[in-house]
Amino acid sequence: MGTTSLTVDRSDMADTAQPERLADILVRQVTPQLPKPLPLPIRDVALACGILEIRPLETDGFEGGLVQDEFKNRGYILVKAGRHETRSRFTIAHELGHFVNLRHTAPAGQEQLLCTKEDMRSQGTPTDRRLGMEAQANEFAACVLMPKAIVAAQPFMQGSPEIARITALQALCDVSKEAAARRYAALHGDDFAVVFSKDGKLVYAVRGGDFPYLDVQRGQTLFRDTLTRTYAGAEQDVSDQEESDPAWWLSDRDRSRWNLWEEVLVQQDGYRMTLLVGEQADDPDTDAEELSTPRFRR
DSSP, X not given: OOOOSOOOOGGGGTTOOOHHHHHXXXXXXXXXXXXXXXXXXXXXXXXXXXXXXXXXXOOTTOSEEEEEOTTSSSEEEEEETTOOHHHHHHHHHHHHHHHHOTTOOOOTTOSEEEEOTTGGGOOSOOSSHHHHHHHHHHHHHHHHHXXXXXXXXXXXXXXXXXXXXXXXXXXXXXXXXXXXXXXHHHHHOSSEEEEEEEXXXXXXXXXXXXXXXXXXXXXXXXXXXXXXXXXXXXXXXXXXXXXXXXXXXXXXXXXXXXXXXXXXXXXXXXXXEEEXXXXXXXXXXXXXXXXTSOOBOO
């Protein structure tokens, strides 16, 4: 059984099931007890909430799980063994989101909640109850690990979107680049997308502001002339922001309405993180050839 010096009064959390509100109550309780607010010691916070132990999960196909008693007073969090610490932290926060939300219960006839990698990416308000719970747990995890009041006050949250600002959020909160990108998109407000790819093929994308949906499907090879495909930097190098042809990324309807700039971070094993900064075009009939001429944003 784990121990922690942190204390949490869960009675303050009993009157809401709203993930952001639950996270805010929890952060406000534990922050005065910490030497610094971030990164949040999520394991200690979980123990303070009634989690007895965080155990490795060996079951194939699942990232995390939660075993809890009928009244949600005590429980065990399960985390897939071998994951990077930043991924494990988000999984723990996700499962804690299930635990402190009184409306989140295991399916009938089951003793535990088990969550897949796709569950960890569920967003919005799905109509399916199970996916809805997963989306709420993800919202809670993002809000508790990257609290709005603290994060929004950071200098790197000001100014035009840049990859360096996303990685600064990642470092401050000890989360993955994916989690940092999603939170940055949710809090910043500008129009941009963060695209994750492997070996030149789309893995997934995160949109911020009013940035349009990409006209690229998961697993599809990105256009050969994108900076994502052509940038020759070494691992951890970041390109300049170069103007990108909207036709490489957007639908016929949207490509004439937007100007795009592309910035690329080279990761390991063929992975790349791309920032697409959007600006609505003044002239919807802008010559496509002119847009395809590379220029630098900074």
